[in-house]
Amino acid sequence: MKKSEGELTWKDLEIGAIVTEPGSTREYRTGDWRSQVPRYDFTKCIKCGLCQLYCPEGCIRENAEGYFQANLFWCKGCGICAKECLTGVIYMAEEEE
Amino acid sequence: MVKITIDGREFEAKEKTKVLEAAKSHNIYIPTLCAHERVVPSCLSMVEEGLAVQTNSERVISERKVAIQKLLARAPESPAIKELAKESGVESTPFPLEDHQNCVLCTLCTCVCQEVVGVSAISKINRSTEPNAIPYTVNFDACIACGSCAYICPTDAITLTDEGNTRTIIWPYQKKNFRLAKCKVCGRCWIPERQIEYMAEKSNQPLEFFDTCLDCRR
Amino acid sequence: MGERIGIEVSLAIAEAAKMANVDVIAAYPITPQTHIVEHLAELVASGEMDAEYILAESEHSAMSACLGSSAVGARTFTATAGQGLELMHEVLYVASAMRLPVVMAVANRALSSPLNVWGDQSDLMAVRDTGWIQIICENGQEAFDHTLCAFRIAEDQRVLLPVMIHTDGFYLTHVVEPIEFPKQDEVDRFLPPYQYPLPLDPDKPVTMGAFAPPILYSEAKKAQEVNIRASKKIILDHWAEFGKAFGRHYHPIEQYRTEGSKTLLMTLGSFGETAMTAVDKMRNEGKDVGLLKLRLWRPFPFEELRQAVGNAEVLIVVDRALSFGGPGGPAYSEVRSALYSKKKRPRIVGFIGGLGGRDITVAEFEGMVKRGVEMVKAGSEQEFEMFGVRE
Amino acid sequence: MTVNKIGLLEIRWHGRGGQGAVTSAELLAQAAIDEGKYAQAFPAFGPERRGAPVVAFDRIDSQSPIRVRAEIREPDVVIVLDPTLLHVVRVTAGLKNNGILVINSRKNFEEIEKDFGSNWKLALVDATKIAYEILGLPIVNTTMLGALLKVVGVVKIESLFKPINERFGHIAEKNINAVKKAFEETVVKE
């Protein structure tokens, strides 16, 4: 079980406080930052992949059906994908309470 | 995980990875031309337990040189191949020069057009290895001028240029001009008309939806 | 054994870096360090030394380049002085906190203003809290030996700290004197190749220099503090090994004729040998005066100091730096503080002298001892003064 | 407006980076100081970015100077600017028993109590709706000041007008209207 930052002691730190696990922010949920959420009408999707390239989070992945969809664990709801989608697949909705 | 040896160094690699990927993930450089992580017509050898790979033995180097000499004969003007030759110390080719307009028949363009774009505008039908023959036929009616083939072509055999209201794509011995649509608001040419038709059809959006460019869209 | 040759101390330091097979040098020239970096340039230019030499555009960048080089795993050396050391100041903290074992020769020099290029120890005192190991030399042989030894200490996996080797500008750096050079194979045996445990390498990516929020910063600092304190024992081990290999033995506090001394003089750096001469003279006159020479400035040798002071009644500390408006010279105030908890402690008097390249003669050291003892006898409240200043 | 607490009142604001929680905390302290009270407003000093959950604090005392300089761990009042924070941050952490919880939400008391229990005095307002109506934007930080004052009369509502005017210039009036409207529309359950 990994320790949280509040539980780490000075002995737990690597020499020079080096972080040895690459990309470990993947455990950090930035989805909590979201006040708007992307919604999809995949019937309009041409699977062109532009949204994926333009996502500042890099959280858009191809799903099993080949559609591109944001992972809400990380998606901060910026809405760039919705703005950049050529065929109007994506729209932003208020995040639910 | 399986154990493999590359150039005498032992590595662990996940099963079902390609040898090329395994080497790359350890930053062992193997020169490639048409290897691509999404579309894979080549470099398909997989790792297996105990596999030993040499990337720089004398035999490898000499065979690589011959392969490059053959490529150089086929596409002597391609910048990528010239670069590859330079890097491998190949200065000239003993094979007779042929003109294929830089195409080395790697099939990346046809794979992309079929697997990624899904329109199969470029096909292997009538594929010819003869000099001065069309290597791949392009079905101009199906092509949506997206440029994926030009993007992926490793030897610059396919090029795409936008000028004024025209996009021109040139394939070996084939060429097509596509009209670019103007944004109704800013008047800038922004996308091939053919692509709009395709998108409208695929997305069930009315054609008017594409009247304005992305930047003028609300 | 090695070969005894007459050589300028700066050049000897450069030769030590060469014998240590340094990979990367990044430096910016400054008086009185210039002869070190010039000689290194010659060694690289002639092919005697296989190293990358980064001719940085400032000391700040020189030390920054050292960080990058050391983090990749290259043995890294630099040299500077005075203003240059101060320009590096913020980078010094990073080297120690990131545990990068850079070795640096410092030709100690006064600080502006007024501009002064001559020797004093204001620069080394100003960087005492940067987390570096600081070793002070008193002659050319020591400068050579400690430069060599510094790599072994710095790169020890239990230490991994940067080390400064201090030599007083001009009085040490520019003096030609006899120095015994070991053979290369002896050096190679003494100094194993550098291996950083977590270097920057695409095969195993690490993140170095991540930022710490309040909830983790103190933990990071505690780790660093524990580490530098623990390094003292390891430094002593390496010095002992050095003694075994080369026959010259070094200690954190060097003692000279201290047996039974009621009065002790303490110096740092190149004043040591002049002070020894003064002590000899006073001893011959029947005065029970001894000398302590502080070699290891960081980590500070608390136990060794208490032991060395013994039952002395008067301790006279000579600083070559000021702490403006503070408690006297830096060495003086630290020594006082280190002895405060000692049950039987000497009265401690501080003198500040030799600033900006002014020398202190044998006679002046004698005068200082006399004056110090008088001050104690008089029960003076003023416990330090600047020595030899015209009123 | 039931409490006019004498002595120290500690308030914690929950918002998102860029939503103005810190501004609200400052406006409130300003108003209290203008009334001759003692007050502190401060953010949680961190590198959090636009969108990230953030907190800000107020200490207000009508009698004695405030000397403590530390984060508020056990607030008397918690104000939540953004309803989406409710299932993200434990907003009631450290909130004193019978403390006050002021929430921007469309939900009713039952729904909120289901999630947060009934240990607290609850004040609800749909501040987002008010902000849209009056400011044309979903920025609710000033609006929530009105909601706060409905349940804790820590300052007079009029005392907010001057600091709001100074801060917002030509859009001050709209903000003041939003404060007033929220004051009217906030419902409180003892």
Added chain:
Amino acid sequence: MENYGVYTARLAPKIDGLAPGHRACVGCGEALAVRIACKAMGENIIVSNATGCMEVVSSQLPVTAWDIPWIHTLFENAAAVASGVESALKVMVRKGRRPDKGTKAVAMAGDGGTSDIGLQALSGALERGHDLLFICFDNEAYMNTGIQRSSATPFGASTTTSPAGKKSIGQKTWKKNMPAIAVAHDIPYVATASPSYPFDMMEKVKKGLAVNGPAYIHVLSVCPTGWRSAPDLSVRLGRLAVQTGVFPLYEVENGKYKLSIDPSPLRPIQDYLKLQGRFRHLSEGMAKQIQDRVINEYEKLKQKCTCS
């Protein structure tokens, strides 16, 4: 959308270098720019990052967003640290202490770490000819510390230290021409790029990495927080900067200028300015002044392109 776009987006390299879970602002153009750069750079690099937004949002202990070897030390010395990295790689390969994997040194900094406090270290590294790529992610102010002006802040922009007011127009000076300063060092490769044109940017980053010697790439990184723009407009604003001529995309290979995308006729400057709160106070006269300057500068650039 210039040239490539639909579907080619799916062919871009998968790797990001920068993992999700980083703490960049909602709609951060710089995070996007770094992602795109990393796609082009691949895994065989060592990055030295200056202090600034990207460092703070990517590396808060105990975790890191970086999938590649990465070092941060200080604000002004990214280029100097990268010099050390490059020299170390070179000598260690030469001495056989490291296999020759062709690992490249890269330095990254914001506009402060590049054109202000980091300029000296950068100039030194370029002049010494290290084989490294320096990328400036320019968001046109010190965003990390709360939107204070830098020498890269454009004329007229309101920041917290160049606030618009009764007696202030906002930033009083014109944006420092950092790419021109890089070009003046006679290095093999200089380019401007924008993540709103990702394929152009990836191409340039690849080129910059491939050349032997120093390369400099100046990337406009839209900052919705500091520019006071809607987060969903970050990519659009990047495009508008190019189409209005505010930030032309070009490259300078061995001194030869080449325009990457010719957006003429230029869009009116207002298309770009009106979407940003930092320009909200601009008078018509000032907007005109900016428009004239942009056209003038753009013409000058085109001259350079035709001359060389």
